[in-house]
């Protein structure tokens with residue numbers, strides 16, 4: 001089963017993907033993680049995309065479509081894919097349709113998390129992430145046992161540079177500009193399910209499992 005998670009920045013896509021990986025062995029492709037890894041390595045791709053990410057803008061469609069094509073070709077090992085952060089525009093969604101058709105795979109479910117801008121800002125301004133194993137935390141809602149240290153691997157936690165308030169506001173502006181058309185695109189495909197992204201992570205996860213038919 002292959003799925004797409006849609007929603008605003010900080011909407012909980014990465015958090016819910018993590019649960020699906022732990023409980024059901026699915027595989028996540030996060031375009032944000034791929035781009036950050038490229039930026040960290042200062043690869044040609046990284047140097048090209050860093051300025052967009054730091055400003056809270058979307059990376060151009062042709063660039064991100066190539067990133068996704070490569071990731072899909074490498075990642076399609078039958079474990080079930082979670083696309084997190086892609087697509088974000090109708091153009092990307094149409095390209096994805098072509099890519100999966102050529103690979104003879106399908107997108108089975110599209111889940112859209114809805115939450116208010118106020119909640120997005122609250123979440124992103126408190127988010128921390130492990131430098132090594134990438135597990136996500138929140139200083140208020142999901143704090144590590146020891147401040148600044150990852151519970152799982154003991155590495156340092158950091159705050160993303162695009163989680164500063166002025167960049168969060170730009171990310172939200174871009175999200176509102178693009179998302180309605182993207183959601184309409186998937187609504188017309190009949191695969192879209194909308195759920196509230198507010199509430200406890202466990203309650204939201206139960207709804208996600210229910211939609212995917214994975215409830216125990």
Ligand code: AP5
Pocket residue numbers: 007008009010011012013014015016031032033035052053054056057058059060064084085086087088092123124126127128136137138139141142162171197198199200201204
């Ligand atoms: P990306 O890394 O994909 O960022 P994003 O979409 O803005 O999403 P986030 O990772 O910020 O949020 P999330 O929904 O995963 O939330 P999380 O679970 O971490 O993209 C970064 C940039 O890359 C983009 O701005 C763009 O420049 C570029 N890019 C990427 N993909 C692209 C594309 N397709 N096209 C063009 N450009 C692209 O949760 C957030 C926090 O809230 C955490 O601290 C978490 O612990 C907490 N939390 C989660 N759920 C709950 C809950 N239920 N209650 C309380 N707290 C919660």
